[in-house]
Amino acid sequence: MSGTALSQIENCTLAELISAGETYLLEHSLVYGHGADNAFDEAAWIVLEACDISPVEPLQTYEIPVDHSQLQRAKRWFQQRALQNTPVAYLTGRAWFAGLEFVVDKRALIPRSPIAELIHHQFEPWLLAPPATALDLCCGGGCIGIAIASTFVDCHVDMADLSQDALDLAAVNINKHALQDRMQLMQGDLFQPIEAKQQYDLIVSNPPYVDAEDMRILAREFSHEPQMGLAAGADGLDIVDTILQDAADYLKPDGVLIVEVGNSQEAVERRFAELDLLWLDFEYGGDGVFLIHAENLKAQHNTANS
Secondary structure (H helix, E strand, O other), rough: OOOOOHHOOOOHHHHHHHHHHHHHHHOOOOOOOOOOHHHHHHHHHHHHOOOOOOOOOOOOOOOOEEEEOHHHHHHHHHHHHHHHOOHHHHHHHHHEEEEEEEEOOOOOOOOOOOOOHHHOOOOOOOOOOOOOOEEOOOOOOOOHHHHHHHOOOOOEEEEEEOHHHHHHHHHHHHHHHHOOHEEEEEOOOOOOOOOOOOOEEEEEEOOOOOOOHHHHHOOHHHHHOHHHHOOOOOOOOOHHHHHHHHHHEEEEEEEEEEOHHHHHHHHHHHHHHOOOOOOOOOOOOOOOOEEEEEHHHHHHHHHHOO
């Protein structure tokens, strides 16, 4: 059946449907990066999910017959992906981050941050000890905070976001991973809902950081995501600016702040040249993530205010 168009397939195996699906996706102008970075992987993701097979579990063979209902579901998802530019995770309703499965929908961005790699390595060598308290700021659907709580089993994790819709989705994922006893959700603008004297060993944030020009030219795939999770003013620094101004008050003396700013890295480096920001490298791809220790952040604030 090699070379058969997707629309013509009636009886096929997983392998044949994936091949036809890949060809179909390649015929359209699509942008990848919401969980997979190429047409073949997205085709496999769609087909396996349509056939109720986990795309993260290894299969012995792909010569498994696809039944009629599975085929129709796969075809429908391929069309939505190709014709509406809908990211696959919004079609299937789930995605994976730091090895964990998450419920995803249009209330929050699709998990894809390179911060997952830092969590996997338990933030070594920058944390002196496992964190007792952590804050996921601008938490969205909760993937970063939940991954931290799952990695550090004695850590209490707060998660804050301006969007109540995103927090409602985060609550679904907290319940999914049975972490209600060690996690708290807070609605408000950045640090506003957090008690003034609360301090954390670790603050991690993947805030909105897309500047106005990049927002204007974003691929259609990003239009399906909540824009308040992406846009951050003319230079992309509206949110990061406030985080760097206020974070010192919420960090313990040996605490660490980690923030993802993506392609706004150059703007951050220009605006905050006086700060001792460490830009992190990633083995599996990704950039635009900085780390700063509480002592350095507080020292700079003291200098600026003296």
